[in-house]
Amino acid sequence: MSTKLGILVISHGSREAEWVGLVDRAVTAAASAAELTGVPVYSSFLEIVEGRLIQDGVDALEALGVTELFVLPLFVSSGSTHVDEIGQAFGFPRAYQLEGDLGTFRTASATTVHMGLPIDDDPDIAELLLSNIAELSDQPSEESLLLVAHGSKEAGFHGRWRQGLTSLAARMQDLGGFRRAEIAMLLPNQAGCVLKAMQRREPEAAVIVVPIFLSTGYFTNHVIPNRLTGLTYRYNGLAMLPHPAIERWMQRQMIAWTRGAGGREQ
Incomplete structure (x- = not known):
């Protein structure tokens, strides 16, 4: 039986239309590579964005005849419990003891699912973050960086967050x-x-405080400044999007998978 490739990008979702728009524009740009011509790409969300949730994306791609589905988690860290919960809902074993609450996604019996990896300490992302803080730095040899991320208190996942952030x-x-x-x-x-x-x-x-978040919003605009109230630091609140490095990161994973070099298979 012939196979048809398809790519499902999954990010968290937000009530802010601009947040959703930033993600969608990045996904569209990543999918525009010549190597991906003819491969349908769907931008879906874990929650909040009704009509664009993960099951909606699966259904839409399968309606196009997709039988080989690459799931690309557009998340900052492999320490995110969301990434593991998504994998569980697609039939992959859980990483630790935390059992996800997403249930099981419906896929056709002929569909094989492959899971990609989140961002973690990708070299392009380090350069992206350096460009974000360039305006705050006068003399790097006399300055220190503090990378601030969401993190997790869950056993095992905290260690994954720490490992990726330390490397970054x-x-x-x-x-x-x-x-x-x-x-x-x-x-x-x-x-x-x-x-x-x-x-x-x-x-x-x-x-210099560096927020490690995909997009600006509640955490970058309110939570980080509130947690640092009364302290002296430099901060501009810039996040990873919009920046072409995110598009390149997605594109590299997409192309590698279509060439048979990426992803965990269900």
């Missing part, structure tokens, strides 16, 4: 020539304590 921080420190690079998560509540410790240790070093 090291990349940024090396590429940018910064004095130091530290990481902190909002869950558990670490940002304020880590920043205070950095300033006690090296009071002369300016600290």
Whole structure:
């Protein structure tokens, strides 16, 4: 039986139309590669965006005859419990003891599902984040970075977040020539304590806070500043989108899979 390839990009979703638009535009740009001509790509969301949820995407692609489905999780970290829950709902084993609550997605008996990987410490993303903070940096050798991400308190997932963030921080420190690079998560509540410790240790070093979020919104505009109230730091709140590095990251995974080089198979 002949096979037909299809790609389902999954991101979290938001009530903000601009957030959804940023994701959709990035997915459209990634799917425009000549190597992906004829491969249908659907941008879906974990929650909130009615009519564009994951099952809607599966149904739409299968209606086009797709039998080989590549699921690309557009999430910051493999430590996200959402990524593992999505995998479970597609029939993949859970990574740790946390059991997802998404149920089971319906797929045709002829459909094979392949899972891609989230962003983690991709080199292009390190350069993207450095470009975001370029306006805040005067003398990198006298400045420190504090990467702040959502994080997780769940056993195992916290370690995945820490591993990816630590590697990303090291990349940024090396590429940018910064004095130091530290990481902190909002869950558990670490940002304020880590920043205070950095300033006690090296009071002369300016600290640039780097949000590790896909798009600006509640966490970048409100939660991070609130957690750092009363402390001195440099911050512009810029997130990963919009930036062509996200499009390139997606495109690389999509093309690698169509060539038979990527993804976990169901």
